Amino acid sequence: xxxxxxxxxxxxxxxxxxxxxxxxxxxxxxxxxxxxxxxxxxxxxxxxxxxxxxxxxxxxxxxxxxxxxxxxxxxxxxxxxxxxxxxxxxxxxxxxxxxxxxxxxxxxxxxxxxxxxxxxxxxxxxxxxxxxxxxxxxxxxxxxxxxxxxxxxxxxxxxxxxxxxxxxxxxxxxx
Numbered sequence: 001x002x003x004x005x006x007x008x009x010x011x012x013x014x015x016x017x018x019x020x021x022x023x024x025x026x027x028x029x030x031x032x033x034x035x036x037x038x039x040x041x042x043x044x045x046x047x048x049x050x051x052x053x054x055x056x057x058x059x060x061x062x063x064x065x066x067x068x069x070x071x072x073x074x075x076x077x078x079x080x081x082x083x084x085x086x087x088x089x090x091x092x093x094x095x096x097x098x099x100x101x102x103x104x105x106x107x108x109x110x111x112x113x114x115x116x117x118x119x120x121x122x123x124x125x126x127x128x129x130x131x132x133x134x135x136x137x138x139x140x141x142x143x144x145x146x147x148x149x150x151x152x153x154x155x156x157x158x159x160x161x162x163x164x165x166x167x168x169x170x171x172x173x174x175x
Contacts, residue, residue: 020052048065050065051089051147054166055157055163059157060166063085063088065087065089065091066088068090068091069093078111079108080108086151088149089148092146097117100115101136103136103137104132109152111128112125112129112152113125113148114149114165115139116147117143118170119168120165121164123139124141125159127155129151145165151171
């Protein structure tokens, strides 16, 4: 019953926001799919790579990020992590630029969600997403990737929409 209510809420949010957003991430994957692959299997195949964010004033901030490419990796995300290193995170990459929606189901730590355009420009930042909250966090427009880091990091580093993310994914996805 709860799944039906969440689906209905998600559908209503999609309609209210213009219907053009492809509500993605964990909401599109059933808990059963995660159980089938298991958390360990999902996390074992996640690559870790360097990523930098360059602010408008030229400061560069380095992060070490896990790359969530596959649907099971994206569905599991940072669930059940009790802590995360200060400059660690997870980059969710997608084939196309579209509206995205994330939630905090089974996520134990607050996160900043950084929604990134195909050219690496930060489009929107949702700061300090609340652990376990099922409220959809929307990208507020089409994006190609989402970076999740510890809650409060973006503000502490002075990172804002319009700043640039440097990672090979954005170099490869640029036209």
